[in-house]
Amino acid sequence: MKIALLSYSTKPRGGVVHTLALAEALAALGEDVTVWTLGRGGDAGFFRPVHPAVRIQIVPFPDGPPEESVGARILRSITTLRAAFDPTPYDVVHAQDCISANAAGPCVRTVHHLDHFTTPELAACHERAIVEPYAHICVSAAVAGELAAGWGIEAQVIPNGVAYDRFAVTGPAERASWRSRLGPYVLTVGGIEPRKGSLDLLEAYALLRATRPGVRLVIAGGETLFDYRGYRARWEARAAELAVEPVVLGQVGEDELPSLVAAADVFAFPSLKEGFGLAAMEALAAGVPLVVRDLPVLREVFGEAAQFATTPEDLAAELGHALATENPDRRSAGRALAARHTWDAAARGHLDFYRSLGTHA
Template sequence: MKIALLSYSTRPRGGVVHTLHLAEALAALGEDVTVWTLGRGGDTGFFRPVSPAVRLRIVPFADGPADETVGRRVLRSIATLRDAFEPAPYDIVHAQDCISANAVGPCVRTVHHIDHFTTPELAACHERAIVEPYAHVCVSTAVAGELRAGWGLSAEVIPNGVAYDRFAATDPTARASWRSRLGRYVLTVGGIEPRKGSLDLLEAYALLRVGHPGVRLVIAGGETLFDYRDYRARWAARAAELGVEPVVLGPVPDSDLPALVAAADAFAFPSRKEGFGLAAMEALAAGVPLVVRDLPVLREVFGPAARFATTPAQLAAGLGHALTAEDPARWAAGRELAAAHTWPEAARRHLTLYRSLSGRRRSPGSSSRRAARDRRRSP
């Protein structure tokens, strides 16, 4: 099959990581795969090397004016990708986010998680990207349930894979280098933003330091399209009030990430909204104790492999337990769970879905999508 997978960025976010791994796994099965995306800030390639079996189409996307709002940047992103994309060569057009789904017309859409935006342009983009696609994929049953409850739409549930070997067998020298630099540390990946529960983690860290004064909080990642400067300013002010100084690494080179994860003493994942939790699954692959927010989706995905917390105090207690107590049963469950999620299996399930959709491409405004809009708008 000729397959187009579309994302909105070349930079490391969960949906972009998913897109590249899925593309490579589909290509390894013999499919003809092209990844389309926007090259922001002069990017001409992705944050990591991509298999030469995958074609890449990176559409230049120039920086906007300094006062450009997020809403206008989203509209410009959609227009830029729409002007460049030609759907005719493809049997399947599969969008991984609301920007690409708005740009490409009839498509399959993976709904990784459901957002609730207040910016009008983003809210409209999000809604269209749910009701316009003719088929949907979700990476967890919990998110598929949200899609069904909110819009009356059915989705195929295909969980993420994980690059298990990459995180399970890291270079001892690289791990030692991180430990030499950082000491003992709790790691989180995803940056400082509301959805990641960063303020709650900060409060938890202040409590954790009472019993573990030498443990550092390390925050990696944070590449995003959105403007979280106000939230980050609040986070920095609260850190100063609490007298804590987390280590904020920002985006980490992809080659360095597995050792950074594997060298951590615990992994914190207090997200308020997730579709699967790929970074947390990578931590399990590395054998790192995991503490996550008690959300239905994370209960579904991680089950007995993680500790669950709702409040900062509970998060601190869970992290403290992970730092001091061996838990071989949970460790083994985590490794087994991570090893069971493979990208080849995810690719095979996507192919089964794609083949079932043969001949079902619909034009915008089909009766099923009008019905979804009507259900969403009804009181």
């Protein structure tokens, strides 16, 4: 089967991580897979090496003028990818996000999570990327339920895989290096943005410092198409008011990330909206205690392997509890949960779904 997987970036965001891992797992099963994406800012490759069995097509996407709005940049992204992509060689065209779904023409669409945009062009793009694909996949039943309730669309649920061994087995020297640099720390991955609940985590950290003054908050990642400078400014101003200084690492190298995660004392995941929570599942693979926002999707995915919180006060209390209490049963349950989510199983689920589409595929 000739399969095209379309993404929107070469950077390490969850949907891009998903696309590459799925492509490699499909290729390992003998399928002919090509990943299409946009090369932003001169990128000629992805953030990590990709198995040579997967073909890569990176469409150059030069920077726009300094005054270009987010909406204009997204519309230009769609136009650029649409002009370059030819669907005719493929049995299945599978878009992984709003931009690629608008560019692909008739396609399968994975809806990782649902957004709510207020600018007209973004709202229109989001709507088209939901209603125009002929088949839909969600990575959790909770998001599939949102799709059914809001649009009457029935989606196939195929959970994410996780690179279990990559996070479960890390070098002692690499972990020790992070501990030497940072001391004890609470880690979150995903950057500083509204959807990630960054302001709530900041408030929780200030409360936690009252009883755990030696613990740092470390924030990694944050590559995004959107302009969160205003939110970041509010976050920085609030940090100054609270007299706390989180460590903001930005994008961490692919080889360094597993040991950063594994060396953490606890992983915080206070997102306001998620489709699955791949970064949190990677933390469980590393054996790190996990505290997440109490959302239906995260209850579904993590169950008894995580601790749940709603308010900053709850979050601070649960983080403090995780720091103070060793829970080998929960740690073991978390590792076992992560180990069950394989990319091989995800790829086989996708192949079964593609084949079920008959003449559409």
